[in-house]
Amino acid sequence: MDYAGVVGLEVLYMIAFLALTSAGLAIVFGMMRVINLAHGEFVMLGGYTTIACYNAGIDIYFAMLVVAPLVVGIIGLIVERTIIRFLYGRMIDTMLATWGLSLLLIGLVTLIFGNTAVSVPAPISGYQLGEYQMGGYNLFIILVACALFVAMWGVLRFTRAGLIARGAMQGAEVVSSLGYDPRKVYMITFTAGAALSGLAGGVLAPLTGLLPSAGGAYIAKAFITVITGGAAVISGTLSSAVIFGTVDQFVSFATDPVVGEIAMLALAIILLRLMPRGITGRFFRDGT
């Protein structure tokens, strides 16, 4: 029974992890059809921001929930203005440029922070579940992921900005003919996506030691979650996060974590072959 609880919590944590790290990428892909391959580095920068703030004596929750999204959001804005905006409509070129950006950021962070792992202690201590020792911080991450997706859904569903965003998703031309500048919408979207990546990086920083190359660990998982999910931001990301998180953890518990990850990646290939437009391209077409 306890063991089932442990497995259940780990599955939930993995789903939350995937949903959290994919949210920024999903918004940018869903609205702009732009794949940001520097997404993993945005997450990594969020982590470094949190650690730098923590070392400067700022409260860690404030650092991860406010400072990290702000800093990475500003970086995202700069990137959009200097690189992305010249490449709208050229999907492959955008991917190449952002891959370059990813390498550039890795190089810069190595230059500044050095190529050594840094970390912060988790602010929530562990607890006992029957005879198993559990990390209490994992629960916090599940909570943050839930809150984030409820908030995203609320904004998209009930606010004017959300209405414009959904409109831009379905038909950018209609939105622009109604007087909204699509370039401005895209700029805000990319900034918001970067801020979400920063949030994910900040929240995850206490769990993983950070290296300049840490982004590579996120990008592949986020990439397959978003692409397999399809164009609908919330339902797509959530459904593929649930599928991949469950498969990864069950296989991991049955064999070992590496096999779990390989199973997840192999499943992504199969799902993409069966549903080339993603899960939401096939099932819930009208969702957000």
Added chain:
Amino acid sequence: MIAWQSVGRMRWGWFLVAAAILALLPLAADTHTPTVLLIWALFALSLGMMWGYAGLLSFGHSAYFGLGAYTYAVAVINIGESTLPLLLAVLVPAIVAGVIGAMMFYGRISDVYMGVITLVVTLILFKFMSATAGDAYVIGAARLGGFNGIPGFQTLNVPGYPDISLFGLPTYYVCAAALLLCYLVCRWILARSFGRVLVGIRENEERCELMGYNVPAYKTAIFAVAAAMAGLAGCLFANWAEIVTPRLFSLGQAAEVLIWVIVGGLGTLIGPILGAIALGYVKILLGEQTVIDNSLILGALLIVVVLGIPRGVVPALQRVWAYGSRRSRRRQAQPGTARRTLGPSPGEQR
């Protein structure tokens, strides 16, 4: 389009000059570094052929490079004589790519989705090979060795004579010959109708389909050919480095070859080769100091090229060259004919 004009046109003079330079280079310099530059050039050529002419971008081309290297290492440890392992190192990547390519192209998967799948394939190989430490992972007599890879296998030998193994200067000549041979194979493919159809697919896939060409078959075929060349490059790399590690499959390796190709030039064969040699040399130079990270330079370069010269350096230079020679030709022409190009004469107006 410039790329189109150069398809199938073989400049034998330049080819012979390049071959002569490659043949005489060992007289002037140590061959250790040039050897690996030629191997990287071959690797870049294989991606440049597929991406530049058929328009298929693989984000995980390093998968086939690594597969070639691993296949050679495992096979040569088990067999002992290097001729069959060399063939296998070309065949295995080609077959794997054929299967994956058929799966993708007959499923009508393209651009970003193809990007995900190719990337995921190389990631799977990377994760798997990194986790193969221990006695459980053995192929015949070869231990896969996890993150440390397979060290100390036999290098290439003269076919039929396992005792006469090659290293140093002979390996350099083998690599140079492989590069020149693969270049000729690429030229030959492009000169044939197969190559023409590939370029047609790049320009307009739907039209080719409607003209009755089996587009998925063509794409699968060039994907396998490119993988075979990458496998050969991987095999030669294994011989040069005398160790294979999972790093061959890494995203960094995949990004690197892509940058070499796009900086060198899409839609040319010489562009990727020159790009790989130049940037590979920069990488080796940067590896000797620790102030500036190599990925910083490569990343910045990739952004600048994509924003500024999206087709790469060599096509841009060709355009400048063509523009210059057109101008000088026009200057030599008669004034009367030059005026005609300004606009239709009054009699021709409707």
